[in-house]
Amino acid sequence: xxxxxxxxxxxxxxALLLVFTAAFAQERSSTKNLxxxxxxxxxxxxxxxxxxxxxxxxxxRTDLNTNRYxxxxxxxxxxxxxxxxxxAKMGYITQNSFNAENLQEKIASLExxxxxxxxxxxxxxxxxKDTFLSGNMASDLRRRISNNLQSIATNDININQYRLTMAExxxxxxxxxxxxxxxxSGTKLSFVNMPGVEYSFIAIExxxxxVSAKAYQxxxxxxxxxxxxxxxxxxxxxxxxxxxxxxxTISELFMINFGQDFYPRxxxxxxxxxxxxxxxxxxxxxxxxxxxxxxxxxxxxxxLSLGLELIKTKHVLIDNKVSYFLPLNELNRHMRGLLYQxxxxxxx
Numbered sequence: 144x145x146x147x148x149x150x151x152x153x154x155x156x157x158a159l160l161l162v163f164t165a166a167f168a169q170e171r172s173s174t175k176n177l178x179x180x181x182x183x184x185x186x187x188x189x190x191x192x193x194x195x196x197x198x199x200x201x202x203x204r205t206d207l208n209t210n211r212y213x214x215x216x217x218x219x220x221x222x223x224x225x226x227x228x229x230x231a232k233m234g235y236i237t238q239n240s241f242n243a244e245n246l247q248e249k250i251a252s253l254e255x256x257x258x259x260x261x262x263x264x265x266x267x268x269x270x271x272k273d274t275f276l277s278g279n280m281a282s283d284l285r286r287r288i289s290n291n292l293q294s295i296a297t298n299d300i301n302i303n304q305y306r307l308t309m310a311e312x313x314x315x316x317x318x319x320x321x322x323x324x325x326x327x328s329g330t331k332l333s334f335v336n337m338p339g340v341e342y343s344f345i346a347i348e349x350x351x352x353x354v355s356a357k358a359y360q361x362x363x364x365x366x367x368x369x370x371x372x373x374x375x376x377x378x379x380x381x382x383x384x385x386x387x388x389x390x391x392t393i394s395e396l397f398m399i400n401f402g403q404d405f406y407p408r409x410x411x412x413x414x415x416x417x418x419x420x421x422x423x424x425x426x427x428x429x430x431x432x433x434x435x436x437x438x439x440x441x442x443x444x445x446x447l448s449l450g451l452e453l454i455k456t457k458h459v460l461i462d463n464k465v466s467y468f469l470p471l472n473e474l475n476r477h478m479r480g481l482l483y484q485x486x487x488x489x490x491x
Contacts (some may be wrong), residue, residue: 165454181234339488356382390435
């Protein structure tokens with residue numbers, strides 16, 4: 144046993160050096176990539192720099208222009224969560240990746256290994272007390288005990304170093320900040336095939352006998368082709384309480400429109416599963432049909448809308464919105480009004 148301890152004195156410094164070198168490499172192996180679109184570039188860059196100064200970060204490289212701010216730095220691992228919080232306050236996060244080793248599991252694994260090695264040492268020590276052992280068998284047991292002691296010592300060094308690394312570990316971060324106004328994320332089209340149906344109700348603001356009914360309702364096919372959202376709808380609305388005796392009243396509207404919706408910056412940007420707020424527009428027109436089937440013509444219209452997505456998943460969208468329906472001709476005064484639409488779309 145004395146010889147084993149002497150041999151360990153030469154092994155320990157070398158093992159400690161190797162473990163320290165490996166631990167330092169692991170200390171730099173934790174990496175994080177963040178990309179954020181912000182509305183105020185200079186203000187957000189100043190906020191990031193202040194955060195780094197207050198949290199013992201080491202900055203390696205920066206690159207600032209009118210459209211982009213790039214910063215590479217090392218940050219204490221304990222501060223990574225705070226970095227995520229400040230990035231979320233700056234704007235819209237498009238990338239947030241983190242890669243790190245699970246040192247706690249490594250520590251637990253080494254501790255379990257040491258328990259097994261100690262059990263083996265106890266077993267070998269009991270066997271050495273057997274007076275009937277041959278010289279070769281006794282020598283083999285002593286060699287196994289020596290090897291186990293060396294392994295335990297190395298494992299203890301690793302465990303201590305892993306614990307130190309967990310307390311002092313840093314993370315290498317690459318932070319990209321983009322100006323949302325000059326390089327909006329919405330410029331990248333994401334096409335999708337989402338047909339659906341839509342119910343509509345129009346309350347006419349100034350109905351006039353012989354021109355328009357008080358209200359119209361109907362259904363249409365709504366075909367969404369980008370996640371943006373861009374869409375076409377095609378449908379027919381019929382007058383409520385249609386007086387067929389009044390032959391000049393517009394009884395049907397055959398609608399065809401193109402529309403787009405836009406999500407606000409500070410209300411989830413359309414990424415939530417429920418209750419995504421948005422604004423939008425529709426342009427197109429309708430064919431107005433009268434009870435006497437005469438004087439049907441195509442009339443252009445434009446609508447501005449405010450909507451709320453009720454449910455939004457990868458495969459289904461349930462949506463509703465309120466618009467101001469505005470014909471663009473002489474019927475404007477007696478056909479304009481409030482338009483409510485509710486739709487259901489699904490990925491096909």
